[in-house]
Amino acid sequence: MAVVLILVLVAVASVLFHLLSPWWWTPIASNWHYIDNTIIVTFWITGVVFVAVVLFVAYCVYRFRHRPGLKAHYEPESRKLEFWLATVTAIGVAAMLTPGLFVWHQFVTVPSDATEVEVVGQQWLWSFRLPGADGKLGTSETRDVTSDNPLGINKNDPAGLDDIIISGGELHLPMDKPVKMVLRSIDVLHDFYVPEFRAKMDMVPGMVTYFWFTPTRTGTFEVLCAELCGVGHPQMRGTVIVDNDEDYKTWLGQQQTFTQLMASGETKTVN
């Protein structure tokens, strides 16, 4: 009997915990509320199945627990029942997969008006690069990384000379403008992760990865690394500040281009 009660309790307590617990996702700050919606659909479908099956087990244990004289029914299989169960399950699975794939299509289709923003990871800090006046990021190469060119930007590519370099781990983004985050690493795997944006993607040395999103509210958000990258992994933090247009322009005006940075580096060397 204790078994029956506890099984019922497991089902009920799980639902209550889901409804009452204070731990839930962070308020969203991007366009990916579709992802949140798909999670909600999935919670509903899986929650109903979980409760139904656990309560059914509890009922079986209650109703068919051993008593003197009880004999089990003998029924090897029922094709009809198995067919219906398979069909209903397939429909449930399709109800989760279909919206999932639909949203994934959006996730992998970067809008043509998205601005590229490069994130470069290294143990254990973040750097950023914005395209300069020409709107294009210059090419880069891990082999070109030196102490005065920490992102390995190709000095012979004119598109890179006006790129804006942001070290110090604080990136600003304008609100409501789609951005394509172009991700690079110069040492090991990292993962650019801002919980409020819902999106994340690994950064892999030797290749360029990406994801896109549109920031939908202003605020300051913490960047975490989500791929184990060595002992400093939890300390690898950064900040993304989503600004309105005006604040963004002010901030942008204060940043230095690659050319300016190299010039100041050379001055330092001369002095």
Next chain:
Amino acid sequence: MVNIPSSMDDPIPPAEVEDVELYHSHSWWTTYVFSQDAKVIAIQYSMTAMAIGLVALVLSWLMRLQLGFPGVFTFIDAERYYQFITMHGMIMVIYLLTALFLGGFGNYLIPLMVGARDMVFPYANMLSYWLYLLAVLILVASFFAPGGPTGAGWTLYPPQAVLSGTPGGADWGIVLMLLSLIFFIIGFTMGGLNYVVTVLQGRTRGMTLMRLPLTIWGIFTATVMALLAFPALFVASVMMLFDRLLGTSFFMPAIVEMGEQLQHAGGTPILFQHLFWFFGHPEVYIVALPAFGIVSDLISTHARKNIFGYRMMVWAIVIIGALSFVVWAHHMYVSGMNPNFGFFFATTTLIIAVPTALKVYNWVLTLWRGDIHLTLPMLFALAFIVTFLNGGLTGLFLGNVVVDVPLSDTLFVVAHFHMVMGVAPILVVFGAIYHWYPKITGRMMDETLGRIHFWVTFLGAYLIFFPMHYLGLLGMPRRYYEMGETAFVPPSAHSLNEFITIVALIVGAGQMVFLFNLFWSVRHGKDAGGNPWRATTLEWQTPTTPPPHGNFGKDLPIVYRWAYDYSVPGAAEDFIPQNQPNDDRISREPS
């Protein structure tokens, strides 16, 4: 091979080959140490697996202490923390669960349940165990090597796994880890070939494939999968070892490490991930399928009812096994691989949910109108259904590519895989030990201690991992030595972490009750007799208990019926052993 027409009226065909003579041991050493008897090898595998599993348990305590009470236990620094989680994961998945299900239960049960005197290749079977032990010893040695064991996470992703920013990356740790895996795989291959060939070749007369107990179907399919999947890990391990020791660049692109240009160029870390998960996903089912099979038999025996939909259960095992080879990249949705893979892998992953769900339905429908004896094995089977269902359902979140994006690399993933391939299979391991212990030792394990162990383990594990999903939903990343000050993490989340740690300590302590029971009952348990559960399968029909060398008496048993003739209408008893002749013609074995 023996081929029996499906109609029950057909006589059992004559034996096609003579019974073979077994190797007989001549000394204490060849009987108990360098033994070629699968039952002894099974016990050697199981004891070694449990011993190293105990190390993994202690490691989980240490990591939980750090997560629940960061900064309090100063000897746990970041390096050690990452070494603990890496070793915990690797030991649990490979050296405990794989070894115990296949090397332990596989060795003990396959020959007995199919009606064979031993494995087909006993000498290779013995070598399998000694190579496994060597692999375990190399793994243990890494704790004492300069720099300690690797801290790369159990996935061992390069390039960090072989670089100095990761514990053991530039020292011995990763080298010993890879060597240990290589020996494990060589050893497993010898055992695995044995299990497959014995099931195919060594069955007794009348034991058709569709009369095999589901335990054997689960172990057999898992072994076939392991033989096909482990080579991918073998190749990946050898290549990474070359990258680390010889300076090759299979997985190493151009890298600037701490301001210094390394000599590597042209390799790709993603290749390792594909190889790893080509092994790693089937590995989930290598652990799960034996559990599926065993739990089917536990439920059927202790509910005194045939397993519902036996043929569907067999096909589900086979289909899950096959499909699990085309879902691996669902571990890599945010790895940076071509994002269009997401469409394919999300679809295959969610399709696998259908045969898996059918298995759950059939377990539950076996309980329906049964005669449920709430024995220890049945309790663990019920707990398995709850935890596997829970973990399987959260798999539908993570398998659905776009839902995985916010949840991957968070504690949601940790909670999911612990529930589905940690807690659920381990509950089956316990159920199976309580079930077969009387056959192995001739004595019952203590019931009261067993019940204490059951409630602590089941409820404790659920309390640990169910709430953990919500920390992941909140956004807390996995593999964080400490959260530190993070704006979106409320203080209540830290309290929950403390709670989880305390429960984890209690659940760990609960396992000591099990260990005590395991050893105490060898001498002091109640006498079990040959068939205490009144079960139908062949291992319960041996002439003596524990079964002798050669398993059966002078003649091998002949099988007349499937493994699930429980509560057959008109039968005198509520079970009919598989080797009972069909004179009564009352079985309604599906055909």
